[in-house]
Amino acid sequence: MPATRGTPSRVGRPRAQGPSDSELTPRAEVLAAAAELFTVNGYAATTTRAVAERAGLRQASLYHYFAGKEDILASLLESxxxxxxxxxxxxxxxxxxxxxxxxxxxxxxxxxxxxxxxxxxxxxxxxxxxxxxxxxxxxxxxxxxxxxxxxxxxxxxxxxxxxxxxxxxxxxxxxxxxxxxxxxxxxxxxxxxxxxxxxxxxxxxxxxxxxxxxxxxxxxxxxxx
CATH class of the missing domain: 1.10.357 (Tetracycline Repressor; domain 2)
Incomplete structure (x- = not known):
């Protein structure tokens, strides 16, 4: 799905749960996690903390890839x-x-x-x-x-x-x-x-x-x- 395609990630941002088994980049994992949470739980009810946890990242690391929840949603919709x-x-x-x-x-x-x-x-x-x-x-x-x-x-x-x-x-x-x-x-x-x-x-x-x-x-x- 295009919404799960990411760009190469920057080096040096630690993951909350260690290396991922997924082949997705951290940015793409954030998009995949947000796609699930936004559509299943609702956009308003989903926090950036929840997205980061679902993607296996620290919340602070999420902001390395996206400015906030609106930025994530815009990227998903554009895809x-x-x-x-x-x-x-x-x-x-x-x-x-x-x-x-x-x-x-x-x-x-x-x-x-x-x-x-x-x-x-x-x-x-x-x-x-x-x-x-x-x-x-x-x-x-x-x-x-x-x-x-x-x-x-x-x-x-x-x-x-x-x-x-x-x-x-x-x-x-x-x-x-x-x-x-x-x-x-x-x-x-x-x-x-x-x-x-x-x-x-x-x-x-x-x-x-x-x-x-x-x-x-x-x-x-x-x-x-």
């Missing part, structure tokens, strides 16, 4: 959007014609849904926290707005009819909401969920069953291996 935003940028550079836009929209919805579903914890549930309206989360909000714009551009190439803004909002809601529903029901892998969400995204865009099948085939060359 749920940035990979999809980068992927969307590549798609938009090569999906101008309508046929290619269908494949591009299918590929983006599948990639985005797989990313959100593929982690251990439902970080998408944290998007609506009131704290996310704060200044520290401006980068996350900007990235999410950029991802929505990419969905809108692909949707417009398929169907430039009225109410594009509303349909784009509905499309993003379908992707994020579809992942939430799939998590609730369980028993599926990320690839299956991504494909189901992508098919639904094309239906929302007004594509026929034959067009959806063609988009799925065309998206095969656009998706990561």
């Amino acid at each position: 749920t959007v940035q990979p999809s935003l980068s992927f969307a940028g590549g798609l938009l550079a090569r999906t101008a014609p309508e046929a290619a836009a269908g494949a591009g929209l299918w590929a983006l919805a599948a990639f985005d849904a797989e990313l959100l579903f593929g982690g251990l914890y439902n970080l998408g549930a944290l998007y609506q926290l009131p704290e996310v309206r704060g200044e520290r989360f401006a980068q996350f909000r900007g990235s999410r707005a950029g991802l929505k714009a990419a969905y809108g551009a692909l949707l417009a190439a398929l169907d430039p009819s009225e109410d594009l803004a509303l349909r784009t909002d509905l499309l993003l809601g379908l992707v994020e909401g579809g992942v939430a529903v799939a998590r609730e029901t369980g028993g599926r892998d990320a690839r299956t969920v991504g494909e189901a969400v992508a098919d639904s995204a094309l239906r929302l865009a007004g594509r026929t069953a034959r067009q959806i099948a063609a988009a799925r085939t065309g998206a095969a060359g656009l998706r990561p291996a």
Whole structure:
């Protein structure tokens, strides 16, 4: 899960419980611990002390990697959007014609849904926290707005009819909401969920069953291996 990927740690910060058996860096362990606690216990109820203890660090060591709880949450949320935003940028550079836009929209919805579903914890549930309206989360909000714009551009190439803004909002809601529903029901892998969400995204865009099948085939060359 992207939220558990870390950057190389600095040397000289002691751990509370000695060396970790995990292959994660201390920073990544903090993110993994916070992802669990924020989604299971709630963001407001989770302290930095609890995150540090769950990660096996002293609380003072946590502040070597993050300025505070908001900084941790912002890093987690940004990790749920940035990979999809980068992927969307590549798609938009090569999906101008309508046929290619269908494949591009299918590929983006599948990639985005797989990313959100593929982690251990439902970080998408944290998007609506009131704290996310704060200044520290401006980068996350900007990235999410950029991802929505990419969905809108692909949707417009398929169907430039009225109410594009509303349909784009509905499309993003379908992707994020579809992942939430799939998590609730369980028993599926990320690839299956991504494909189901992508098919639904094309239906929302007004594509026929034959067009959806063609988009799925065309998206095969656009998706990561």
